[in-house]
Amino acid sequence: MGETPHTLFMKEAIELSRKNIREGNGGPFGTVIVKDGAIIARGTNLVTSTNDPTAHAEIVAIREACRNLGSFQLDGCTVYTSCEPCPMCLGALYWARPKAIYFANTRDDAAAAGFDHRFLYDELPRRLSERKIPMIQLMRDEALIAFQEWGRLEQKIRY
Numbered sequence: 001m002g003e004t005p006h007t008l009f010m011k012e013a014i015e016l017s018r019k020n021i022r023e024g025n026g027g028p029f030g031t032v033i034v035k036d037g038a039i040i041a042r043g044t045n046l047v048t049s050t051n052d053p054t055a056h057a058e059i060v061a062i063r064e065a066c067r068n069l070g071s072f073q074l075d076g077c078t079v080y081t082s083c084e085p086c087p088m089c090l091g092a093l094y095w096a097r098p099k100a101i102y103f104a105n106t107r108d109d110a111a112a113a114g115f116d117h118r119f120l121y122d123e124l125p126r127r128l129s130e131r132k133i134p135m136i137q138l139m140r141d142e143a144l145i146a147f148q149e150w151g152r153l154e155q156k157i158r159y
Helices: 005-023 057-069 087-096 107-112 118-123 140-152
Strands: 030-035 038-044 077-083 100-105
Touching: 005 030, 005 038, 005 057, 005 077, 005 100, 030 057, 038 057, 057 077, 057 087, 077 087, 077 107, 087 118, 107 118
Parallel strands: 077 100
Antiparallel strands: 030 038, 030 077
């Protein structure tokens, strides 16, 4: 099988993941975001080097791509990531709305390497009262005022 743009972009994401561990910046994860056949953003896992639990490769790449595009959405973009996105990254990718996501390693491969996000997948469908971290609703009526103000706002950017 010959090289295709998809395999070339995935090779770049995989190489980023390997380079990241060699340089000691974080875990073995890399992401590239492509638009119109060109890489517009790269990201690697920077969780431990930045003390930021949200600094997964996909999130880092999304932030860079959105800055480069001047948009909060990845219209017309394709994401190549060295591993199946975790629930946080998958949520961020869905909010960013790329046209496609390609991944190499699976969540099971990640778990075998010590990156087990299964507990997050298990937590999501649980009732709030059954989750491992307590989730307690407080001051809903007061907070609803912000949504009501938003609803009345004529000039707003929907996302």
